[in-house]
Amino acid sequence: MTDAIETYLAANADRRLAAYLDFLRIPSISAQPEYAAACREAAEWLAGQLEAIGVEHVEVCETGGHPVVYGDWLHAPDAPTAIVYCHYDVQPVDPIALWETAPFEPFVKGDRMIGRGSADDKGQIHIHLRATEAILATRAALPVNLKFVFEGEEESSSVHLDAWLEANKERLGADLALISDSGFFEGNRPAITVGLRGICYIQVDVTGTAFDLHSGTFGGAVQNPANALAQIIAALKGPDGRIRVPGFYDDVVALSEVDRAAFAALPFDEEGYRNELGLPALVGEAGYSTLERRGARPTLDVNGLWGGFEGQGAKTIIPAHAHAKISCRLVPAQDPGTIFELLRAFILEVAPPGCSVDVSFLGGGKPSLTSIDHPATQAAARAIEATFGVPPLYIREGGSIPVCASFETILGLPVVLLGFTPPDDHAHSPNESMSLPNAETGIRTVVAYWDELARLPR
Numbered sequence: 001m002t003d004a005i006e007t008y009l010a011a012n013a014d015r016r017l018a019a020y021l022d023f024l025r026i027p028s029i030s031a032q033p034e035y036a037a038a039c040r041e042a043a044e045w046l047a048g049q050l051e052a053i054g055v056e057h058v059e060v061c062e063t064g065g066h067p068v069v070y071g072d073w074l075h076a077p078d079a080p081t082a083i084v085y086c087h088y089d090v091q092p093v094d095p096i097a098l099w100e101t102a103p104f105e106p107f108v109k110g111d112r113m114i115g116r117g118s119a120d121d122k123g124q125i126h127i128h129l130r131a132t133e134a135i136l137a138t139r140a141a142l143p144v145n146l147k148f149v150f151e152g153e154e155e156s157s158s159v160h161l162d163a164w165l166e167a168n169k170e171r172l173g174a175d176l177a178l179i180s181d182s183g184f185f186e187g188n189r190p191a192i193t194v195g196l197r198g199i200c201y202i203q204v205d206v207t208g209t210a211f212d213l214h215s216g217t218f219g220g221a222v223q224n225p226a227n228a229l230a231q232i233i234a235a236l237k238g239p240d241g242r243i244r245v246p247g248f249y250d251d252v253v254a255l256s257e258v259d260r261a262a263f264a265a266l267p268f269d270e271e272g273y274r275n276e277l278g279l280p281a282l283v284g285e286a287g288y289s290t291l292e293r294r295g296a297r298p299t300l301d302v303n304g305l306w307g308g309f310e311g312q313g314a315k316t317i318i319p320a321h322a323h324a325k326i327s328c329r330l331v332p333a334q335d336p337g338t339i340f341e342l343l344r345a346f347i348l349e350v351a352p353p354g355c356s357v358d359v360s361f362l363g364g365g366k367p368s369l370t371s372i373d374h375p376a377t378q379a380a381a382r383a384i385e386a387t388f389g390v391p392p393l394y395i396r397e398g399g400s401i402p403v404c405a406s407f408e409t410i411l412g413l414p415v416v417l418l419g420f421t422p423p424d425d426h427a428h429s430p431n432e433s434m435s436l437p438n439a440e441t442g443i444r445t446v447v448a449y450w451d452e453l454a455r456l457p458r
């Protein structure tokens with residue numbers, strides 16, 4: 001890093017940390033309607049930050065849902081143009097009792113920032129804001145053209161984003177999209193994510209009578225919606241970990257020998273991983289390694305299950321209704337819409353009689369693979385090595401970022417996933433945290449990345 005950038009970053013360390021804390025105090029939970037105003041507040045806060053650091057044409061754009069924050073800096077006529085994508089929305093905080101302190105009262109503990117969104121994904125927005133700020137403050141110009149797109153619905157399947165991308169195709173012209181919403185490999189080894197799974201999220205509602213019944217008076221004569229739901233869920237997956245929905249695997253692209261060798265070559269300490277989770281065993285689809293099952297094979301998991309009496313003690317009822325939230329992680333070339341139809345047909349087919357079953361679509365996202373060999377990915381690898389001191393691993397991750405496929409299909413752009421969160425960040429869990437050394441070095445990586453990109457032959 002140049003002395004000027006380091007001097008600037010050193011002089012502004014406290015201010016930088018304070019801004020990060022301010023951002024984390026805004027409870028921008030996209031999934032819960034009561035936080036809609038907070039999402040807007042986060043968008044406006046971000047717009048203010050972009051303006052303050054010298055980004056132009058800053059706009060809080062309406063989408064029909066939570067706003068997208070756009071801003072650009074386009075004064076490098078002979079250099080490439082990159083879209084920078086992150087999301088300012090965060091996951092809900094439940095179960096609140098397991099947090100050390102309130103999720104939106106962030107604090108620094110050792111070398112970690114703790115708080116909802118500290119890693120996923122506000123910490124990565126922090127990195128980009130501060131990298132851009134440092135370059136503009138010290139050099140008065142960026143080496144490349146940047147178009148910032150910070151969205152507010154990623155944790156809710158980016159429902160309105162595709163329409164916004166379509167409507168803004170013209171102003172989003174670029175050479176590549178850089179997504180910072182991924183992280184490092186186990187052991188906090190620098191990594192570039194080159195594969196993401198897609199997702200198909202559904203809800204199953206099973207209804208019996210209009211109100212709960214006495215389970216003695218009626219038990220044996222009527223269907224129990226909770227039992228029926230359990231039967232449905234049990235039918236979805238076999239003991240071998242295979243999903244039993246007919247057609248589910250039809251579009252799955254089989255792993256090649258090269259893919260499997262790449263997974264096998266990763267420095268993965270499976271016992272350490274299991275121990276850290278405090279589990280007696282790791283389980284999954286037969287015939288695949290843990291990393292393959294996590295990064296490149298589809299899954300089906302119950303995310304929530306409720307119905308009947310959940311209070312203390314015993315209450316003898318047959319519940320009027322029971323519900324489950326279920327999601328499938330998808331791999332190339334599965335399509336969320338197709339998978340939804342297959343799931344719905346199968347669930348209705350295996351549903352036991354005497355109740356009504358409703359299957360609804362809650363959200364989806366397509367899987368994606370990005371290129372290791374693309375010059376823009378290789379530029380990211382050089383920036384990582386120059387700042388973290390080691391070359392990155394290339395990993396396929398189990399999580400989903402719906403916009404990744406949209407950048408490719410709607411805008412026709414190559415995508416680079418450059419993210420810095422540590423693997424034990426507890427994203428989506430209580431006590432989410434970000435490694436501050438990762439964030440600090442990450443700022444330097446992003447600075448180095450724009451310089452690397454500017455040097456690429458056009």
Ligand code: BES
Nearest residue numbers: 120155156157181182199365397399400
């Ligand atoms: N940052 C994650 C995605 C991710 C996780 C990338 C792990 C790489 C490794 C992202 O914010 C996320 O959690 N996305 C949701 C998307 C869903 C709601 C459509 C996810 O994967 O559950």
Ligand code: ZN
Nearest residue numbers: 120155427428
């Ligand atoms: Zn997330």
